[in-house]
Amino acid sequence: MVVATFSLVAQDPETGDLGVAVASKFLAVGSVVPFARAGVGAIATQSYANPRFGPQGLALLEQGAGPEGVLEAFRRTDPGLERRQFGLVSARGEPLTFTGGECHPWAGGRAGKGFAAQGNLLAGPQVVEAMVETFLQEERVPFPERLLLALKAGEEAGGDKRGKQSAALLVVGEGKGYGGLWDRYMDLRADDHPEPVEELFRLLSLHRLLFERPKERRPLAPEEVRWLQGVLRSLGLYAGEVHGEFDEATERAFLALIGMENLEERYQGGPEVDEATLSYLKRRYPWS
Structure with a gap:
């Protein structure tokens, strides 16, 4: 050939x-x-x-x-x-x-x-x-x-x-x-x-x-956690209250969402997220 x-x-x-x-x-x-x-x-x-x-x-x-x-x-x-x-x-x-x-x-x-x-x-x-x-x-x-x-x-x-x-x-x-x-x-x-x-x-x-591993991350603000909990509830990943605290149940649900979106290489656990991941999720699940 x-x-x-x-x-x-x-x-x-x-x-x-x-x-x-x-x-x-x-x-x-x-x-x-x-x-x-x-x-x-x-x-x-x-x-x-x-x-x-x-x-x-x-x-x-x-x-x-x-x-x-x-x-x-x-x-x-x-x-x-x-x-x-x-x-x-x-x-x-x-x-x-x-x-x-x-x-x-x-x-x-x-x-x-x-x-x-x-x-x-x-x-x-x-x-x-x-x-x-x-x-x-x-x-x-x-x-x-x-x-x-x-x-x-x-x-x-x-x-x-x-x-x-x-x-x-x-x-x-x-x-x-x-x-x-x-x-x-x-x-x-x-x-x-x-x-x-x-x-x-x-x-x-x-x-x-x-797939890029970000060098900088920041903690989610309470209003962002509330938005995230609402998204996770709507997807059936989270059954807790929308209270704005990034607790263990929220983290477990968020890990599931990260995996669904193929973003696992970017997330290291906890309430800290890089801006590119956050921007993507806010576009995917409209932020208001």
């Missing part, structure tokens, strides 16, 4: 997080191209993609191989390498981008400390250049948004010359996944969409609402 696509593999120099952003005129590109493991590296495999490059490359990096070592291993084990394209960044920020001589034009890439950008069947080299320049310029933007801004820049520079269909964002960070139990922090996909990159921005915003 020809995964004609453009991708950016990168590392966040501040946190060490690793990520891949990718877009293509290809169904569900996120199921084939991106691979990443916290503390090890990230890889994008495309153009007559060999999906084994993901787990194989990560295993080699984990064993101490450098990017050139990974390339040489692929060269030994894959007779179709000249049709392949891949980019990788190790946990040490070491990059590599490879484009085989049999990839469909325009095909190529650019790599630097902490990033590797590449694409094939593109409108031209300006697609890769736009991704790189945007990624380097947007250093103050949070890492996931920075990856998507670079992807959008590549799209606006012409992207896949066949058109648009899917896009994906994969970001990993130690203990940043759901419940703090694994490293897959974000795994967002627009598998078949007329504007897949824009859809990823929407999904990223929703992801931040539902």
Whole structure:
């Protein structure tokens, strides 16, 4: 299969997080191209993609191989390498981008400390250049948004010359996944969409609402507790009085509501809530 696509593999120099952003005129590109493991590296495999490059490359990096070592291993084990394209960044920020001589034009890439950008069947080299320049310029933007801004820049520079269909964002960070139990922090996909990159921005915003762990919280005011108790009573989660005190029964009911709304990553128990969670609930259950 020809995964004609453009991708950016990168590392966040501040946190060490690793990520891949990718877009293509290809169904569900996120199921084939991106691979990443916290503390090890990230890889994008495309153009007559060999999906084994993901787990194989990560295993080699984990064993101490450098990017050139990974390339040489692929060269030994894959007779179709000249049709392949891949980019990788190790946990040490070491990059590599490879484009085989049999990839469909325009095909190529650019790599630097902490990033590797590449694409094939593109409108031209300006697609890769736009991704790189945007990624380097947007250093103050949070890492996931920075990856998507670079992807959008590549799209606006012409992207896949066949058109648009899917896009994906994969970001990993130690203990940043759901419940703090694994490293897959974000795994967002627009598998078949007329504007897949824009859809990823929407999904990223929703992801931040539902799964981001807030740094600041504040106690609920008595009138907010009364509103909350009224909501909980109307949903059949709370049978107590609407008295404005955040007691044990209110907390149990509130925990149930938080779970129903998929906000459990944001709530730490007790009467303290972050503003984003509170704003969402007030919109969902009208506040007057």
